[in-house]
Every structure is written in structure tokens, then in C-alpha cells.
Amino acid sequence: MKAERPYPNVTVTPKAASAILHGHPWVYDAEILSSSGELESGGLTDVLDKKGRYLGTGFFSEPSKIRVRLLSRNANDRFDAPFWERKLRWAWDYRKTVMDPQDLDACRIVFGEADAFPGLTVDKFHDLLSVQVLSAGMERVKGDLLPALVRILREDGQVIRGVYERNEAALRDKEGLPKYKGWFPLPGEALPETPLTEIVENGVRYLVDVENGQKTGFFLDQKYNRRAAARLAKGRTVLDCFTHTGSFALNAALGGAVHVTAVDVSASAVEMARANAARNGLENVVECVEANVFELLPSLEKQPRKYDFIILDPPAFTKSRKTAANAMTGYKEINCRAMKLLPRGGYLATCSCSHFAEEERFLAMLRAAAQDAGVRLRQIEARQQSCDHPILWGVEETNYLKFYLFQVV
Numbered sequence: 001m002k003a004e005r006p007y008p009n010v011t012v013t014p015k016a017a018s019a020i021l022h023g024h025p026w027v028y029d030a031e032i033l034s035s036s037g038e039l040e041s042g043g044l045t046d047v048l049d050k051k052g053r054y055l056g057t058g059f060f061s062e063p064s065k066i067r068v069r070l071l072s073r074n075a076n077d078r079f080d081a082p083f084w085e086r087k088l089r090w091a092w093d094y095r096k097t098v099m100d101p102q103d104l105d106a107c108r109i110v111f112g113e114a115d116a117f118p119g120l121t122v123d124k125f126h127d128l129l130s131v132q133v134l135s136a137g138m139e140r141v142k143g144d145l146l147p148a149l150v151r152i153l154r155e156d157g158q159v160i161r162g163v164y165e166r167n168e169a170a171l172r173d174k175e176g177l178p179k180y181k182g183w184f185p186l187p188g189e190a191l192p193e194t195p196l197t198e199i200v201e202n203g204v205r206y207l208v209d210v211e212n213g214q215k216t217g218f219f220l221d222q223k224y225n226r227r228a229a230a231r232l233a234k235g236r237t238v239l240d241c242f243t244h245t246g247s248f249a250l251n252a253a254l255g256g257a258v259h260v261t262a263v264d265v266s267a268s269a270v271e272m273a274r275a276n277a278a279r280n281g282l283e284n285v286v287e288c289v290e291a292n293v294f295e296l297l298p299s300l301e302k303q304p305r306k307y308d309f310i311i312l313d314p315p316a317f318t319k320s321r322k323t324a325a326n327a328m329t330g331y332k333e334i335n336c337r338a339m340k341l342l343p344r345g346g347y348l349a350t351c352s353c354s355h356f357a358e359e360e361r362f363l364a365m366l367r368a369a370a371q372d373a374g375v376r377l378r379q380i381e382a383r384q385q386s387c388d389h390p391i392l393w394g395v396e397e398t399n400y401l402k403f404y405l406f407q408v409v
Helices: 014-021 081-098 101-105 136-155 223-230 247-254 267-279 293-300 321-341 359-373
Strands: 009-012 026-028 032-036 044-048 054-060 066-072 106-111 120-125 128-133 162-167 180-184 196-201 204-209 237-241 259-264 286-290 309-312 347-352 377-383 402-408
Touching: 009 014, 014 026, 014 054, 044 066, 054 136, 081 101, 081 106, 081 136, 101 106, 101 196, 106 196, 120 136, 128 136, 204 247, 204 267, 223 247, 223 347, 223 377, 223 402, 237 247, 237 293, 237 321, 247 259, 247 267, 247 286, 247 309, 259 267, 267 286, 293 321, 309 321, 321 347, 321 359, 359 402
Parallel strands: 009 044, 128 162, 237 259, 237 309, 259 286, 309 347
Antiparallel strands: 009 032, 026 066, 044 054, 054 066, 106 120, 120 128, 162 180, 196 204, 347 402, 377 402
């Protein structure tokens, strides 16, 4: 006799069932045909197809359009403490396998759905963990997850001073969760005195503020792209646009650039970049400038060419499909102008961090920009986000970063 499942269930459309079978872990509100049992936000529910066949188990969320986020497709899984510890160990062991030991000083340990922790992000910044909880289900179990993760890391020789929650994202509104930030209390431990810590990435030292920095405190996904760009910088004069904390600029300087101009429209970002340059003894190589890149690039066209390597690392110009076309206009403008500024033989690093700017569309934009600039591009590398932000096939949302290195010929 078939054992009765302990969870309520929802029956989904054939389209949703097909998406799950092809690897996608979300069920949308409009895809639910019926339900059975007492469903509650943050609770577990089984997902069934129209024939009653088991498709998986996930967190239910009443207020969200993403009504179910799957955790497992194994009907034998028990969602108890050993289950969560096993998954946490898998996530950490993966990072230890795919990354060099020194790169674990600052890395992403949990990348949401790509690690089968839907709605959870955990970044390690030396001795601090910075956490975003964006689903009702993860909010419910974080009290068990986070202390377990700290224990696992400490057992492996990692010094963890504290855990800081950055739960200010608007996505929490859609899950019916309050927005806040603050220290997560580890059982039996005093709260840390400061949210500041220092990390080392690619040999560059940064001061990271997990309380006030962007997103979780620092952008880790370009780690190896910065290293790739640095290899081209030796002996060159570099313009780093949208520098933020100065990461590409500092990598270029350590790579042997003669001079780097690091530009950002934010005064606070420019101050951070300037402080990071001084922290690394690079203040004589890196010049930090407060300027709007969309205004700076046209003004540089009126001057003699002085840059032979330009880096474009803009923020996401689009966060929805509706605005993707307008975003391409912005991407094309900065890329076209950068190509015009570069001499023949110069180098261009360019990227997009929005998954709504799909790769084919981004490449079409680059081809059009090169045509309008009257240049030809020789591709050196096509890259993506670093491997601690893994791309899960079947989940397009995890494949978001496009990064290209070109030579203008």
C-alpha cells in the first residue's frame, strides 16, 4: 500500500509539469489547477501533475506569483536537520573543489536555486557571512540553517566572526516578509562589534562593509573576469567605467597598467575606490573621478586618444523583459563610444549583469555598435560569472552575466 505523504499538495498544469521535468524549480500561481490539504506560506507542499504523479516538494508562498519553489524531486527526502546539513556541505564542498584555496576568502557559498536553496544567498567575506533571505520558506528554516553553516565552516578551519542579514530587497514584499537588516544571533555568542572586514581577491585588498555595501556588501561574481582583464593591462592606459569599489581598476593596476582612470557617478563609490587604491598602495596609478559615463565618453571623443584599454562594467540597465529593448540602447551607446575612443589594436572589456539582456541580444548589440563605430572586433574571450555563482541548466535566471574581451582591429 502506498504510504501517505505528510504534506499538502498542489496539482499543476501540463506546462508547469514539463518545466519541472526540464529542470525549472518554480511553479507560478496561474499554473496551479487545484490543491489538497492545508497550505501555508513558508510551509512544504508536494507538486503533482494532472495524473497525480509526484514532481517534487517545495516551499509554498501564498502572496507570491512564484507560488512554489522546489527543494527536491526525490520523494524519499525528509526535510529534517540532516537533510539541510547535507545540502550545506554539498554547497561548501563544491566551492572548495572548483576554486583555489585563496579564493575562498571571499566567495558565494549559497547561490539560491543553483544550490537548491530557493531564495537564499550567502556570501563569505573573510570572517563574516552576509545573507539575503528572499523566500518565506527560507525565512522559516534559517534559524537552523545559518548556525549549521557556521559550524561546518569552523570545523573546516574557517574563522567566522558573525552573520549579517541584508534583508532589504523588494522581493521580500512579494513574499509577505518584512524588510530589515541586522546581525543574526548565533546561539551562545555575542554580536560582533563591527560589520567591517577586509578581503583579498586576486591579490587586491578591499574593505567590505556588510551593513552598507551594495547587495550583500561586495560584488563577487566578476572575480575571474577581473583577473582576465588584468592580464591585458600591462603597459596600458586604462579607463574603467562604472568602477564602483574600483575592483577592475585595481586589478588592472596590479596587472601593470601605466595609469588607470576609474569613473563612477556616485561620490561615495569614488571615495571607496580611492580608499581601496590607497589600501593597496596604488594611489599614484589609479585616478578616481566622479562623472557620468554617458556624458564623459562623448567629451573624450573631442580630445586626443589617450586610452588603449576601456572597461565597461555597468549596473543592470534592465530588471524586466519590458525594459530590455530600452536597455539595449544604453548598452549600445556606451559600447559604440568606447570603440570609437580606442585606437586600432586597443582592448575592450564589456559586460552585462542582467539576465533579461539575453546573450544573443547582447551580441547583436555589440555587432551593431561596432558597425556604427566603424571598427572590427577580434574576440579574445567570452566569459560568464565566476564558478561560485554556478549556472544551473534549465534555470535561465542563474545565467545572467555576459563578459567579453575584444581587440579593436
